[in-house]
Amino acid sequence: MSDLDEGPQQTDEPTSNRYRRAWWWGATALWMSVIFLASAWPEHGPPAAQGTDKVLHFVAYAVLTALLFGCWRATGHRSRLVASTCYVGVIAIVYGLLLELYQLQVPGRDFQWYDILANCAGVVIAALILLYFYSSNRTVEEASITD
Numbered sequence: 490m491s492d493l494d495e496g497p498q499q500t501d502e503p504t505s506n507r508y509r510r511a512w513w514w515g516a517t518a519l520w521m522s523v524i525f526l527a528s529a530w531p532e533h534g535p536p537a538a539q540g541t542d543k544v545l546h547f548v549a550y551a552v553l554t555a556l557l558f559g560c561w562r563a564t565g566h567r568s569r570l571v572a573s574t575c576y577v578g579v580i581a582i583v584y585g586l587l588l589e590l591y592q593l594q595v596p597g598r599d600f601q602w603y604d605i606l607a608n609c610a611g612v613v614i615a616a617l618i619l620l621y622f623y624s625s626n627r628t629v630e631e632a633s634i635t636d
Contacts, residue, residue: 506563513563517556521584524549528588532597543607546585550611554581558619570623574616581612 527549557577585608592598 510560510563513556513559517553517560520549520553520556524553524584525588528592528598529595530598531595543603546604546607547611547614550581550585550608551615552611553584554578554612554615555619557581558616570620574620578612578616582609585609585612 527545554577557580558574561573561577586605589600589605593600
């Protein structure tokens with residue numbers, strides 16, 4: 490009898506976990522693509538209201554941090570909460586820095602330290618919110634297992 494005759498292969502992972510992981514990674518990839526396209530738009534990016542540029546940077550990277558954190562947790566990384574949050578924060582900040590460097594090659598765009606600062610502020614505030622939310626919702630049993 491061949492392997493094809495045995496029916497579907499059983500996995501240890503429930504289907505809902507695979508869908509949840511796929512959702513997090515898909516949403517994160519989509520959001521990173523949106524940020525990239527906005528950064529690659531020539532002549533100072535897509536039209537925005539005057540003075541909202543730094544607010545958009547802040548929000549974009551706060552959302553990216555939350556999505557990356559969701560990916561990290563959905564993938565099964567159960568390292569310490571602070572360490573997990575720091576990992577995703579570093580990933581988001583490096584992504585923002587690389588996109589700012591990329592903008593040096595885009596006509597009409599340039600590298601701006603204030604953009605990096607707004608990105609970092611969004612990452613840090615999102616990380617603090619995530620830390621507060623997850624640390625306040627853990628039970629004593631969970632805390633003793635993961636810390």
